[in-house]
Amino acid sequence: MAVALDRAALLVATVGLAGKAYNVPSKLFWDSLLQGHGYVPLVLLVAAGVFGALTPFESHQKRSVLDRNVNIRRRILAGFGQMLEISGNVQPPLETGDLAMHVWRRKRTLRHPLVGVLVRVSTYRMSTYPLNQPFTPQKGVGVVGMCWQSNKETFFDAAPLIDELTTEAQFDAHVEQHGPESVMNLSWRKFRAFNHRTALLATPIRDGRSRFIGCISVDASHGFEVLDCRAVREEMTRLGLVIGQEDFECT
CATH class of the missing domain: 3.30.450.40 (GAF domain)
Structure with missing residues (x-):
């Protein structure tokens, strides 16, 4: 979202500057818009620089996440x-x-x-x-x-099982009697691998x-x-x- 906001602001500023430079949609439109507001192109230029180079929304989001x-x-x-x-x-x-x-x-x-x-x-x-x-x-x-x-x-x-079940035969007999959940459903190999x-x-x-x-x-x-x-x-x-x-x- 932050990246999208930065890009949207940059796009608006860039389109505005391009429109002013090429009189799109018309020169009359820009003359009437800028009458008494000659600072608008400068604002658009600054906005394009700020949102293009500094990406303030994205930077703020990154600081917040950090x-x-x-x-x-x-x-x-x-x-x-x-x-x-x-x-x-x-x-x-x-x-x-x-x-x-x-x-x-x-x-x-x-x-x-x-x-x-x-x-x-x-x-x-x-x-x-x-x-x-x-x-x-x-x-x-x-x-x-x-x-x-x-x-x-x-x-x-x-600990009690580790001390008691030292061979695969003992392990299998225990599972047969008490069920696999009694050894956490582990195989003999895994049971020995994690006995520490x-x-x-x-x-x-x-x-x-x-x-x-x-x-x-x-x-x-x-x-x-x-x-x-x-x-x-x-x-x-x-x-x-x-x-x-x-x-x-x-x-």
Whole structure:
């Protein structure tokens, strides 16, 4: 819209100057219009220069968007900071960079054109280069996929299962007895690949119609009993509202 306004103003000024120069629609028209208003050509010239070179509407919009994005990023970092403070109560202490917060967005892909998958769009961690294993879960897979499936908060303490299920045979027997949801609908390979993250929390990001469009997840190597608290849940919910309202801007 801002770009359109700048271009419209530039077009009006340019057409006015061209019309005056070539007496379009007629010389009589311009003589009568400018009678007593000789400053009009100068105004049109200045307007053409201002809206052509400075694009004031677009510049104002960019400043507004930049300010909003900075505020959003500050809000996200402040929320993650509160989670880090709470994680300080975990025993034994978490290593620096252990606690991680991820923002996931539902996206359709060529392989999943209808329902889509969850794509990780950002990660927050006290580490210079946060490394994540590739993971684009479908609905119901992993704690984030289960959050998507239920469209509500999902929390999972995987530590007891990690200690108990050390072989594929044990894993298969457990799934047979308790169902695939007991292992977050993960395959044995994925279950082992993520066995270093046992404290798993996820909360939905919804649009204005309360439809699931993504989620926020928090995970750590241990400490579920500390992280699964009201303060962390409420902060995740607040961040989900902010990110959803801003359509994942600056995440």
